[in-house]
Amino acid sequence: MASPKSRISRSRRGMRRSHSALEVKETRKCPTTGEIHQPHKAFKASDGAIYYKGKQITHSKY
Numbered sequence: 046m047a048s049p050k051s052r053i054s055r056s057r058r059g060m061r062r063s064h065s066a067l068e069v070k071e072t073r074k075c076p077t078t079g080e081i082h083q084p085h086k087a088f089k090a091s092d093g094a095i096y097y098k099g100k101q102i103t104h105s106k107y
Contacts, residue, residue, distance in 0.1 A: 075099060 073084045077099045082088040087097040093105030 077101070 070083060072081050074081055075088075075090075075096060077096060078090045078092075080088070080090055087095050087102065089095050094101050095103040
């Protein structure tokens with residue numbers, strides 16, 4: 046099993062992990078339905094239909 050030749054300092058370890066932080070996902074309110082969703086993604090509204098860019102792209106199955 047591999048083992049390090051020398052100890053890695055907290056500073057170097059932190060620099061390596063600097064890009065690993067979690068990001069908050071952006072959300073927007075749909076102008077048509079008023080529901081919160083991620084931009085540039087289709088979403089299923091409470092009526093069962095799928096919306097994208099404020100337009101209905103499929104009908105509900107009810």
